Amino acid sequence: MGRPPNLYSFTDVDKELAPNLRKYVLEQQNEALKRHGVFRVAISGGSLPKTLAKALLALPSGSEEDKVEFDKWEIFYADERCVPLTHEDSNHKLVQEELLNKIPKEMPQPKVFTVDEQYLDNAQEMADDYEKKLVSVFAARDSVKLPLFDLILLGCGPDGHTCSLFPDHPLLRETDAWVLSISDSPKPPPKRITLSLPVVLHGSKIGFVATGGGKKDILKKIFETEEGSELPCGLVNKGAGEKVSWFCDSAATEGVSFPKRGSVM
Numbered sequence: 001m002g003r004p005p006n007l008y009s010f011t012d013v014d015k016e017l018a019p020n021l022r023k024y025v026l027e028q029q030n031e032a033l034k035r036h037g038v039f040r041v042a043i044s045g046g047s048l049p050k051t052l053a054k055a056l057l058a059l060p061s062g063s064e065e066d067k068v069e070f071d072k073w074e075i076f077y078a079d080e081r082c083v084p085l086t087h088e089d090s091n092h093k094l095v096q097e098e099l100l101n102k103i104p105k106e107m108p109q110p111k112v113f114t115v116d117e118q119y120l121d122n123a124q125e126m127a128d129d130y131e132k133k134l135v136s137v138f139a140a141r142d143s144v145k146l147p148l149f150d151l152i153l154l155g156c157g158p159d160g161h162t163c164s165l166f167p168d169h170p171l172l173r174e175t176d177a178w179v180l181s182i183s184d185s186p187k188p189p190p191k192r193i194t195l196s197l198p199v200v201l202h203g204s205k206i207g208f209v210a211t212g213g214g215k216k217d218i219l220k221k222i223f224e225t226e227e228g229s230e231l232p233c234g235l236v237n238k239g240a241g242e243k244v245s246w247f248c249d250s251a252a253t254e255g256v257s258f259p260k261r262g263s264v265m
């Protein structure tokens with residue numbers, strides 16, 4: 001068995017978690033740029049974009065490794081809701097408002113891969129179309145079975161879901177498709193698309209961000225019980241091991257005795 005995931009716990013989100021998340025993301029960025037000159041990252045919705053923005057929009061220290069090279073970023077959505085890109089439920093709108101719109105206009109901008117609004121009425125067609133986008137970006141060069149994201153950034157729901165992969169849902173057993181559709185999401189809105197579990201597990205690195213006391217019961221369950229290891233977040237931990245890092249605050253990890261670390265430095 002490989003090494004277990006990393007669980008980082010910080011007392012303060014702004015002063016500690018965000019700078020450590022920045023260091024982690026930029027390490028993945030710098031390695032990816034060395035490997036292939038582009039940084040391919042998948043991002044979820046929920047509270048993640050706000051925390052990510054705190055990390056990435058902070059003033060740079062001036063050191064070479066601490067530069068966010070947005071012009072070399074290709075941003076994808078780990079999951080997206082089947083709503084217009086301007087709808088308040090859209091993950092893209094959220095990422096735009098929290099992060100993209102705040103990147104100084106004079107800086108070169110990242111390339112963002114959104115879902116195609118022409119498929120709003122058919123989640124399966126939207127998923128197929130998004131998968132085609134991934135194929136055109138990833139497979140053309142690598143001719144791979146699975147797309148290799150340099151980093152996948154995820155949240156953890158109170159029921160242990162991640163992306164739009166929900167506990168006990170048949171989508172968890174999908175092994176072929178890269179992008180799946182769901183029409184009965186227990187978290188509204190019901191119609192969504194999501195990366196599949198094999199795509200998530202294949203990521204070069206997988207980072208979770210989970211903060212606040214509302215996460216403490218589910219984190220304890222995921223890290224410390226058999227039942228929790230079968231929840232979507234637990235399956236990512238089990239399947240991807242040391243490639244996974246959790247960025248949490250102490251409110252979220254209260255009561256979790258799984259080995260914790262205080263800093264990525």
Ligand SMILES: O=C(O)[C@H](O)[C@@H](O)[C@H](O)[C@H](O)COP(=O)(O)O
Binds near residue numbers: 044155156161
């Ligand atoms: O679009 C979505 O619904 C998300 O991608 C979802 O997977 C989210 O990340 C979790 O529900 C955690 O959300 P919070 O961070 O808001 O708890």
